[in-house]
């Protein structure tokens with residue numbers, strides 16, 4: 001396998017394809033962004049205008065916020081070449097192919113068939129699927145050892161996380177190369193098993209559906225639900241991981257709360273998993289017992305808590321959400 005240094009090919013020029021193209025172009029890579037949809041000459045010309053305009057708009061925002069110089073906007077944009085799939089797209093020069101077709105099995109299968117005929121057989125192919133497991137998708141490619149899934153988050157050019165999931169047959173070499181490539185362009189990759197929905201889509205599907213259900217049940221307005229997420233749920237989980245927070249609050253607390261929700265809302269959606277019950281039986285309920293999903297060294301406990309609180313303060317300060325303390329007492333003494 002040649003190392004991934006130069007030419008990036010992206011199959012599918014929609015939301016994710018464009019975001020991934022911008023990310024690589026921003027880091028100096030030449031990108032061929034290939035449209036797989038059948039279009040007339042005129043439709044394709046308009047599609048390119050719209051796509052370039054959208055990407056330029058995003059680059060302009062980066063430039064206006066001082067992240068990118070004004071001159072660099074056109075330079076970065078010029079590194080992205082949008083082409084129809086049948087034109088010469090530099091398949092033979094591609095160092096890696098990212099597939100970003102819609103989450104429709106037939107569209108992906110057709111695209112993989114085409115890609116596998118076009119690119120040399122050692123070139124890594126990464127899908128960007130958020131739902132299909134890497135093993136399901138690997139069935140659609142030849143040389144399964146060069147295939148894996150990279151789940152980017154939308155907007156791809158801004159969110160650092162990429163969930164990298166090798167299939168059962170993916171080679172260690174391909175996995176290593178893709179990890180290094182993502183790190184080189186400033187992304188933060190994490191590895192996960194070939195499981196549908198990977199990490200974030202699986203967690204957020206529950207959260208997003210539950211938020212929609214809150215509206216359906218008349219519990220709160222969309223505005224208040226989203227405010228609660230922005231200044232509470234999301235803000236806290238920007239500092240503490242979900243599992244880390246189970247340890248802070250206690251697995252026992254989660255267990256009892258979940259059982260009550262299950263009973264009072266009359267649904268199995270809140271049934272706590274076996275692992276929570278086991279942690280309680282083993283006494284590993286979190287900070288209180290020194291062990292939960294993480295181990296907490298008693299000697300480092302104060303330091304750990306201080307560092308975490310400092311992270312909260314930095315974030316709250318950045319968001320302008322730290323109230324000023326009252327200088328004057330609320331009640332004046334007689």
Ligand SMILES: NC(=O)C1=CN([C@@H]2O[C@H](COP(=O)(O)OP(=O)(O)OC[C@H]3O[C@@H](n4cnc5c(N)ncnc54)[C@H](O)[C@@H]3O)[C@@H](O)[C@H]2O)C=CC1
Nearest residue numbers: 013014015016017036037100101102103107128129130154
């Ligand atoms: N939209 C999102 O927020 C995220 C999407 N993903 C995943 O990324 C992949 C791409 O998704 P998006 O970029 O959102 O899709 P999209 O719908 O924005 O873009 C897909 C592109 O394929 C073209 N297309 C549509 N139907 C086609 C067909 N039958 N054959 C060939 N081309 C067709 C569209 O014109 C467009 O250029 C999917 O696997 C999706 O699950 C991953 C993370 C976030």
Ligand SMILES: O=C(O)[C@@H](O)C(=O)[C@H](O)[C@@H](O)CO
Nearest residue numbers: 130152153154200201204205
């Ligand atoms: O987190 C993301 O950006 C993506 O995984 C998505 O939004 C997916 O399309 C999915 O979670 C949709 O529900």
